[in-house]
Amino acid sequence: MNGQDQYRQEIHSMEKQKIMELLYEVKDPEVPVLSILDLGIVREVKVYTEEDQQKVEISITPTYSGCPAMDVISMDIRLKLIEKGYRHVVIRQQLSPAWTTDWMTEEGKNKLRSYGIAPPNPKQQFCITEMFQEELVNCPRCNSTHTNLISQFGSTACKAMYKCLDCTETFDYFKCH
Amino acid sequence: MQKHLFTYLLHLADNALVLGQRNAEWTGHGPVLEQDIAITNISLDLIGQARHFYQYAAKGFNQMAAEEKTAADQLLPRIWKSYGRELEEDDLAMLRDEHQYRNLLITELPKGDWAFSILRQYFFSVFQFYQYEALQCSTDPDIAAIAEKSIKETAYHVRWSAEWVIRLGDGTNESHQRIRQALSELWMFTGEFFEASPFETSLASTGTGADPAAIKQKWMDAVSVVFSEAGLDIPVAPALQSGGKKGIHTEYMGYLLAEMQFLQRTYPNAQW
Ligand SMILES: [Zn+2]
Numbered sequence: 001m002n003g004q005d006q007y008r009q010e011i012h013s014m015e016k017q018k019i020m021e022l023l024y025e026v027k028d029p030e031v032p033v034l035s036i037l038d039l040g041i042v043r044e045v046k047v048y049t050e051e052d053q054q055k056v057e058i059s060i061t062p063t064y065s066g067c068p069a070m071d072v073i074s075m076d077i078r079l080k081l082i083e084k085g086y087r088h089v090v091i092r093q094q095l096s097p098a099w100t101t102d103w104m105t106e107e108g109k110n111k112l113r114s115y116g117i118a119p120p121n122p123k124q125q126f127c128i129t130e131m132f133q134e135e136l137v138n139c140p141r142c143n144s145t146h147t148n149l150i151s152q153f154g155s156t157a158c159k160a161m162y163k164c165l166d167c168t169e170t171f172d173y174f175k176c177h
Numbered sequence: 178m179q180k181h182l183f184t185y186l187l188h189l190a191d192n193a194l195v196l197g198q199r200n201a202e203w204t205g206h207g208p209v210l211e212q213d214i215a216i217t218n219i220s221l222d223l224i225g226q227a228r229h230f231y232q233y234a235a236k237g238f239n240q241m242a243a244e245e246k247t248a249a250d251q252l253l254p255r256i257w258k259s260y261g262r263e264l265e266e267d268d269l270a271m272l273r274d275e276h277q278y279r280n281l282l283i284t285e286l287p288k289g290d291w292a293f294s295i296l297r298q299y300f301f302s303v304f305q306f307y308q309y310e311a312l313q314c315s316t317d318p319d320i321a322a323i324a325e326k327s328i329k330e331t332a333y334h335v336r337w338s339a340e341w342v343i344r345l346g347d348g349t350n351e352s353h354q355r356i357r358q359a360l361s362e363l364w365m366f367t368g369e370f371f372e373a374s375p376f377e378t379s380l381a382s383t384g385t386g387a388d389p390a391a392i393k394q395k396w397m398d399a400v401s402v403v404f405s406e407a408g409l410d411i412p413v414a415p416a417l418q419s420g421g422k423k424g425i426h427t428e429y430m431g432y433l434l435a436e437m438q439f440l441q442r443t444y445p446n447a448q449w
Contacts, residue, residue: 097325153211153219
């Protein structure tokens with residue numbers, strides 16, 4: 001590797017850092033307290049130079065197939081980067097490995113809870129798809145486990161609707177996936 | 178991409194799109210708000226799955242050699258040919274004619290009452306679940322990736338619809354009557370799931386596609402368990418209605434397409 005290549009690589013990794021910080025500012029349009037990094041949908045950020053131009057390639061994994069937020073997120077990423085002067089941006093959707101709620105960060109789960117949405121349970125222990133089985137979900141307001149499933153599908157495809165029997169609040173549960 | 182694969186992708190996409198369109202008719206008409214939201218969320222999942230298959234089909238078509246493109250000509254939307262640009266997902270979804278759709282007949286039947294929509298969803302979702310299960314191991318990495326993603330959603334659809342089949346079957350006299358009526362109308366369309374078309378046979382032999390005949394026993398076993406809880410009997414009548422995979426549809430398909438395609442045909446290339 002010659003000196004120029006090495007220099008270039010250092011620039012690229014610094015740029016990558018900056019881009020990660022910018023991505024932290026891109027929010028999930030349906031749950032605006034969560035950044036797309038909290039959500040765990042950013043798979044890869046690549047910065048490279050081609051024909052003397054610096055290019056950025058970002059891979060994201062869709063959450064749900066029909067999630068209308070995915071197109072908005074792609075556009076928001078592009079806008080955010082253009083705003084900061086990155087002109088050659090490619091956003092790729094990567095389907096495999098499929099996104100799972102386990103990729104959501106702890107910080108993201110805490111933000112969800114304080115926003116009034118119960119965060120997803122860890123997949124291995126709790127994710128239940130058998131009939132008439134209810135997942136144990138804690139109320140995001142009073143933390144009671146005394147809760148009832150109202151509907152498996154809530155305000156968006158990623159959420160179910162629950163009711164807390166202690167504080168009587170109805171709340172969304174971010175389903176494990 | 179070869180014609181068989183292109184056809185297969187359209188078949189998988191059309192199943193999801195057409196049923197998604199039917200379920201979307203429940204928007205604002207569900208029996209209670211929560212279930213209205215549930216079935217329309219299932220629509221959204223299905224339409225999203227359809228998009229993945231159409232996107233892959235369009236990309237594959239654009240990369241075909243000239244003679245392969247000619248072979249696939251019968252499946253292409255006529256209006257698109259006048260556009261003079263590459264094929265896109267929306268052209269496939271919104272501009273083909275009735276005989277170019279390869280969806281199963283069961284997906285295009287009118288939504289009927291709640292029992293009918295529920296039982297149709299259940300039959301379809303169980304089939305789709307095992308189909309995706311097989312496709313996760315497809316030798317085609319794009320198909321495997323779409324299946325891996327979609328099966329998680331389908332697992333929820335199976336659960337939701339199975340619970341409703343039991344609730345209606347084991348519910349009141351009226352709900353039981355209604356789901357039995359739905360069963361008598363739907364059963365004849367279930368045979369088509371497992372009847373392999375030439376494109377399915379060809380793709381199953383290379384490990385690209387799933388052999389629908391191999392799904393039959395699993396489907397029967399799953400349905401039997403739920404039916405026994407719901408107090409329903411598996412009909413003995415043969416299930417002989419088919420044609421969708423060949424592009425021969427029921428009288429209902431034209432009306433569905435007329436509504437679904439109106440905007441793109443009247444205002445070509447209109448954007449949301
Ligand atoms: Zn509570």
